[in-house]
Every structure is written in structure tokens, then in C-alpha cells.
Amino acid sequence: MKVAVQDANILIDLELSGLLDLWFQLGIETHTTNLVCRELRKGSHIQALSYVKNGSILETIISFEDLLEVDRIHRSFEPKGAGVVDASVLFLAMQKGAMLLTGDKPLRHEAEVKYRIEVHGTIWILDQLVLKGVIQGVVAADKLEYLIGLTGEQKRRLPRKQSSEYIAKWRGI
Secondary structure (H helix, E strand, O other): OOEEEEOHHHHHHHHHOOOHHHHHHHOOEEEEEHHHHHHHHHOOOHHHHHHHHOOOEEEEOOOHHHHHHHHHHHHHOOOOOOOHHHHHHHHHHHHHOOEEEOOOHHHHHHHHHHOOOOEEOHHHHHHHHHHOOOOOHHHHHHHHHHHHOOOOOOOOOOOHHHHHHHHHHHHOO
């Protein structure tokens, strides 16, 4: 079974787009950290937290000893810009030998370049949902357009060029 560690921005994207339920149909064991859960609580992301509560998303409590390592990772980030919460999901992905799901550019760079961890974002998740037949391409295109602000109030930070390419692909344009 594939294992993934999710950052807060991925969980929020999936919740906002109404795709969090469908994520679990991909059969990927899902983990996050208690630091991410704290961010979700601050933002009142009830649906994402309900999956943590029912055990669908496995929450790892970062111990004091682990926090020292998380802090070391955080201080070593190049370029700067990622936070301690970001370092916690990178630490967990390394610990689990898991892929990291995040949209945070500095975190993606650090994970891919320095630690050689497989990293994907929201667009990859949408594409997996299409490829596995969980949703149709036009639905994925609609969801992505919503997230980037073309058809609603959301303006999530997703790569515009890649978003446009996938929207066209999924719509068969």
C-alpha cells in the first residue's frame, strides 16, 4: 500500500473542493502531524479533522525529541520560507518512507532536492482521481477552476500554467 503524508494546504484544498471523501478511494494510507491538525483547528476545517478523529487520517504526535529534529530540519531549509509545521510533515515523510503531498513551494524543493522524497500536490491528486476513474475529467477541471478562482471565491495558490494544461487535458481541449 502506498503511504502519503499530507500537509495542511492539501487537506484544505481537498476539503474546499469537496473531494476529501473521494481521496480515500485511492487506497493510499494517509498521515499527518499534530502540528498540521492544530492549523486545521485554527481554520475550522471540521471535515478534515473529522477524518483524523475517525482514524482515516493517522495523526502522529511530534514528541519533544522529535521536535528537536523537526527544528533542525526547519533551520536547514534552503531557501528559507517553510515553517516548523512544514518541517514536521517532511520529518514524518522521512520517518515513514512516504510520499509527501504539499503545495508549499519551499517545502517541495527541500523534500525533492535535499531528501529525494517523492512529492506531489493538489493537481496530481485530481489527476489520480481521474486516472483511477473516481471522477470524470470535466469534474476535475471544474474543481481545479474553482480552487484557482476562475469559478468562485477561492484563490488557492496552485501553479497557473500547470493548472491550465490539466484543465485543457481533462476537458479534452
